[in-house]
Amino acid sequence: MTEDRQKQFDKRSMMGTIYVLLSAVCFSTGGVLIKTIPWGSVSIQGARSIFSTIVIAAYMMVVHQKFVWNKTVVFGAICNTVMAFTFVAATKMTSAANAIVLQFTEPIFVILLVWLLYKKKPGKDAIICCTLVFSGILCFFYESLSGGGLAGNLLAVFSGFAYALVMMMKRFPGADFESSLIVSNIFSIIIGFPFYTGESSQTPEIWLFVVLLGVIQFGCSYLFLSKGLERVTPVAASLLSTIEPILNPILVAIFCGETIGGIALIGAVLVVGSAGIYSVRQAAGRTT
Secondary structure, three states, X not given: OOHHHHHXXXXXXXXXXXXXXXXXXXXXXXXXXXXXXXXXHHHHHHHHHHHHHHHHHHHHHHOOOOOXXXXXXXXXXHHHHHHHHHHHHHHHHOOHHHHHHHHOOHHHHHHHHHHHHHOOOOOHHHHHHHHHHHHHHHHHHHHOOOHHHHHHHHHHHHHHHHHHHHHHHHHOOOOOHHHHHHHHHHHHHHHHHHHHOOOOOOOHHHHHHHHHHHHHHHHHHHHXXXXXXXXXXXXXXXXXXXXXXXXXXXXXXXXXXXXXXXHHHHHHHHHHHHHHHHHHHHHOOOOO
16 A cells, blocks of 8 residues: 555544544533433334434435435344434433443444355454453443343343444445435324324423434434445444543433442443553454
């Protein structure tokens, strides 16, 4: 690779990293906003999708991007819908910290999917990272082995698997990330309609939080992620998102008064630390 091409590659990779990090910051607002809205999980997901659709559709109009309809787009939409509903439900059923860190198992699923679909075996660093992340997950389960907590944790892990498929979306033939998001949001709006219209609490303050959730946490976040995935690999993008499980519980702790237990904190350090180190080593070209 020539020096000019290397510089172009480095610049492209750097911009991809910035986009993914901006996406993670936007996503991290989900915990505090979801906890603040006194609605059921289906209501929240359906209502926020209205404003997410507006943001994504406006972006597509500005950049003159055509809407695409095919099987891959529908599959991506289904994956995103499942991911969104299970994450909102998990956030309601367990702590925001548990929900976001367990959803962060997504990098493991991305590594496994790349191995299964593209026959690219994970290297030593990836295997060590997966081992440490699973150890962190066990720490989270240890502190919340109760009915609601366990169910919420399992939903969060399943959300992580669905999120991994979303991360892989741009690699599938015929995929169009933004079109899948539009279809996914329409699914959510239709499914959630009888729920969010039937909520007894309909104050302007609540709807303000719903708008913020839809625009920032579910609209801008995906647009940043889409731009990032054009410039970095799914594995790199998923591991760069390690800032999200750090910011999310911090925001919830500040605004909602939640705390993270000692063992759960150890789990968070294992998950975030191992994935963060892997991300840095990959950027430096040292992963195996």
